[in-house]
């Protein structure tokens with residue numbers, strides 16, 4: 001993962017899959033190329049293969065299961081994500097919580113496969129605990145701001161600054177911030193507060209013109 005990290009989480013919006021999902025991914029790819037900036041997209045498991053085949057962006061899973069291969073109906077494992085063309089995974093999103101032992105196992109399995117891992121936490125108290133597990137990155141998101149249109153940068157800047165302090169113990173782990181990111185100013189503020197980048201969903205996936213939104217985010221991230 002490269003700084004500034006722009007991670008767009010597709011979630012399960014009606015724009016996140018099928019032709020619409022591919023279309024948004026292609027628009028994001030155009031911006032990524034135009035500004036020579038890496039933009040990571042995390043997509044539903046059914047879309048990893050299709051989207052990774054159509055665009056050059058790093059495609060992440062929104063979640064992986066930590067069970068080994070075998071008789072585990074419904075599992076999506078790191079091996080499957082890798083084989084589908086994925087480059088990494090989100091773990092423990094507020095909308096998809098998992099146990100700490102599952103987080104640890106999923107990080108280790110992903111690392112062995114050269115997949116990045118981005119572990120979400122909902123509070124500062126968890127930054128050190130997850131940092132010891134050495135994921136590629138920690139994404140801090142106050143859950144009450146997710147999807148609210150009120151950004152963590154404006155409403156809870158102390159969450160970012162505290163997390164940035166705590167992550168210093170783990171220089172190989174990046175700290176990114178998300179929840180309610182809506183404007184270029186939100187992106188720039190998060191980075192000025194010390195975050196290595198941002199995670200975003202609704203402002204892009206629900207936008208009339210996602211390309212315009214992503215362009216504003218990238219320009220602001222690069223301007224800091």
Ligand code: G3P
Pocket residue numbers: 009093141145146147148149178179180181199200201202203
């Ligand atoms: O994973 C990023 C996400 O939870 C933030 O969502 O809609 O507040 O940008 P949103």
